[in-house]
C-alpha cells in the first residue's frame with residue numbers, strides 16, 4: 001500500500017482538511033483515509049444504472065456543484081408512510097441536496113434499501129454491525145458526515161428510543177452520536193400520536209433540540225381512521241429541511257411594497273354556478289412567500305384557491321375579475337406589481353339573480369362581455385404605476401411569440417411565459433417551466449429557465465427582481 005505524508009500537501013489544502021476533520025470529529029489522517037475510501041468506492045457506485053436525467057436540471061442542481069451541495073442523512077422508519085420517503089429523496093435531490101439513506105429493520109418491511117439506494121445514487125445503510133462500513137466506525141461517520149438528519153417517517157417507536165437515548169441499531173446509534181440538527185416527520189395512527197407516552201417523548205425530543213414537521217391531519221391508511229397522524233407531504237418536508245440547511249435568503253427586497261395577484265377568478269352565471277379556470281394559485285402564492293421572505297411588504301390578492309395564506313403576507317380574497325381589479329387599485333401605490341392570476345377574459349353579461357331553472361323552453365343563452373384587463377390597466381396608469389409591472393402569459397401554443405406580443409400590447413415591463421398545455425401538467429401542478437421576457441429599449445430579451453418547482457421559480461424570480469432593482 002502506498003503511504004501518504006499529509007505534511008507535503010499545500011497549506012490551503014491542509015487547512016481545508018483540518019476544517020473537514022474537525023467538523024466530522026476525526027483526526028486529519030482519518031479524514032484523508034475517509035476521502036480515499038469514498039473515492040475508491042465511487043466507481044462501483046457509478047456502475048449502478050442512474051435514473052435518466054430530467055429534461056432540465058433544477059435551479060439547485062444547476063447552481064450547486066457536488067462539493068458544495070448540502071448533505072442530508074434520511075433515516076426511514078418502519079411505518080406505512082415509508083413509501084413517501086422515496087418521493088422525499090427525489091424532492092430533496094431536486095433542491096440540490098445530497099441524500100444518504102439509512103433504513104431501520106422495520107422500514108425494510110415496507111420499502112427496500114435497493115430502491116432508496118437507487119433513488120439516492122448511493123447505497124442505503126441498514127446494519128450497525130456492517131463489517132464493510134464499521135472498520136472505520138461507520139455509524140459515527142454517518143452521524144457526522146452530514147449537515148442535517150431527517151427522520152421520515154419518525155415512528156412512535158423510533159421517537160421513544162431517541163427520547164431514552166437507545167442505540168441498539170444503526171438508526172438510533174446515528175441519532176445518538178450526531179451533533180447535527182435533526183428534523184423529525186412523525187407518522188402514526190392518531191391514537192398512537194395522542195398517547196401519553198408519545199406526548200412525553202415528543203416533548204422531551206423538542207426540549208433536546210429536535211425540529212418537527214407535522215404530523216398533518218387527514219385520512220389514515222387504515223380503513224375508517226382519520227385524525228392527526230399523517231406524515232407531512234414530501235414537498236413540505238423538503239422545504240423544511242432546506243430551510244434548516246441553508247441560511248435565510250438575504251433580505252434583498254427590504255422596504256419594497258409588492259402587489260401580487262394569484263389564482264383563478266370565478267365569474268357568476270347565477271348564485272350557484274360560475275365560469276372558472278384550472279389555475280391553482282400555487283405559483284402566485286409561492287412568489288408572495290418568497291418576496292415576503294426577502295423582506296418585502298407583500299399584498300396578495302387571490303381568487304378562490306385551496307391554499308393556506310402564506311406567512312407574513314397580507315392576503316385579500318376575491319371572487320371575480322372586477323373584484324380583483326377593485327382590490328388591486330385600492331392596494332396601490334406599490335413599487336412592484338406581479339400579476340400571476342389567471343383572470344377570466346369574459347363574464348356573463350346578465351348573471352341571474354336567482355338560480356336559472358331548467359325548462360322545456362330550451363337552453364339558456366349566456367351572453368359574454370369582456371372583463372377589465374387588470375395587467376393593461378395598471379401598466380398604463382399615469383399616476384401610481386408601479387416601477388416594475390410583471391405579467392404572466394399562460395399559452396398553449398406559440399409561447400414566446402404570443403408572450404412577446406402580450407408584453408408589447410399590455411405595456412408591462414416583464415412577462416413570465418409558461419406553456420399550460422394539458423400535457424405539461426403545469427396548471428394545478430407543482431412544477432413550472434418558464435421563460436422571462438424583459439423589455440429593454442424596445443428589444444425583447446428571453447431568459448429561459450429549466451423545469452423547476454414553483455417555489456424555486458418564485459425564488460429565482462425574486463432574485464431577478466432584486467438584481468434588477470438594486
Ligand SMILES: Cc1cc2nc3c(=O)[nH]c(=O)nc-3n(C[C@H](O)[C@H](O)[C@H](O)COP(=O)(O)O)c2cc1C
Nearest residue numbers: 077078079080104106107155156157158187188189
Ligand atoms: C402494517 C404496519 C404499519 C405500521 N405503521 C406504523 C406507523 O405508521 N407509525 C408507527 O409509529 N408505527 C407503525 N407500525 C409499527 C412499527 O412498524 C413498529 O413500531 C416498529 O417496531 C418500528 O420500528 P422502527 O421505529 O425501528 O422503524 C406499523 C406496523 C405495521 C405492521
